[in-house]
Amino acid sequence: MRLFKHAYKRGIATALLALAMASGVATSAQAASVSEGVTVIPGTYLFDFDTGSLTTGPGADVWWEQITSTSRVLMPYSTAQLAYVGQVGVGGLSFNALTVSDLEALTYSSTGISGGDVGNLLTANSVFAVKTDAGNYGKVLVTFPFFQAYQNNGLGVYWVTMTPTIPVPEADTFSMLLAGFGLMASVVRRRSV
Known part of the structure; x- marks a missing residue:
């Protein structure tokens, strides 16, 4: 059961990161x-x-x-x-x-x-x-x-x-992303109790 919870948490983090990248949140300016x-x-x-x-x-x-x-x-x-x-x-x-x-x-x-x-x-x-x-x-x-x-x-x-650079997100974007990670962690913690 414990192994399942750990994989579940890692899956949520991976999904959130993929969602952030797909929505245009980038960590640095890039051009090709x-x-x-x-x-x-x-x-x-x-x-x-x-x-x-x-x-x-x-x-x-x-x-x-x-x-x-x-x-x-x-x-x-x-x-x-x-x-x-x-x-x-x-x-x-x-x-x-x-x-x-x-x-x-x-x-x-x-x-x-x-x-x-x-x-x-x-x-x-x-x-x-x-x-x-x-x-x-x-x-x-x-x-x-x-x-x-x-x-x-x-x-x-x-x-x-x-290609144009991918915009570097505002600090607010990172704050919202971190808040989302925190919310998901609390949901996972509540379910594990």
């Missing part, structure tokens, strides 16, 4: 890589940072718009948004050090990023971020600007797309 790679986005093409592929529409995150022969704009597509981050090495910016939490903290917009002759921000070693239409976050490093004729004037990029 969705896609990563190097590509050239040709003029007037759409690109999906979630799948890492050129696309024809659904799922696309950016559109490399050609305005004139020397002016381009990287435009967000559908519900995706962009944020210009800066130039690697300026102000201590490190592409590799950017975390998904850093990307989540940026201010995103549906305004394009200039990549042409007027106000060009998309030069080699510049970094921008994408909040994808699927809700993921991508950090993107420009490997070469569009005016490289041998690359068909496409924008060369290296990107890493990550």
Whole structure:
């Protein structure tokens, strides 16, 4: 009988922990890589940072718009948004050090990023971020600007797309979880008497 009670108590604790994890209670912030790679986005093409592929529409995150022969704009597509981050090495910016939490903290917009002759921000070693239409976050490093004729004037990029962090719960959530464990322990104790 005593062995049964011990297994019963352990079963309740395991069930409560599984319930807490299933309901989104996490013990730390986590992010997983969705896609990563190097590509050239040709003029007037759409690109999906979630799948890492050129696309024809659904799922696309950016559109490399050609305005004139020397002016381009990287435009967000559908519900995706962009944020210009800066130039690697300026102000201590490190592409590799950017975390998904850093990307989540940026201010995103549906305004394009200039990549042409007027106000060009998309030069080699510049970094921008994408909040994808699927809700993921991508950090993107420009490997070469569009005016490289041998690359068909496409924008060369290296990107890493990550899932958003799982929110770290408030202290109240842990308090409620501990209160639940206490209540279950008292029920088990009362039944064992």
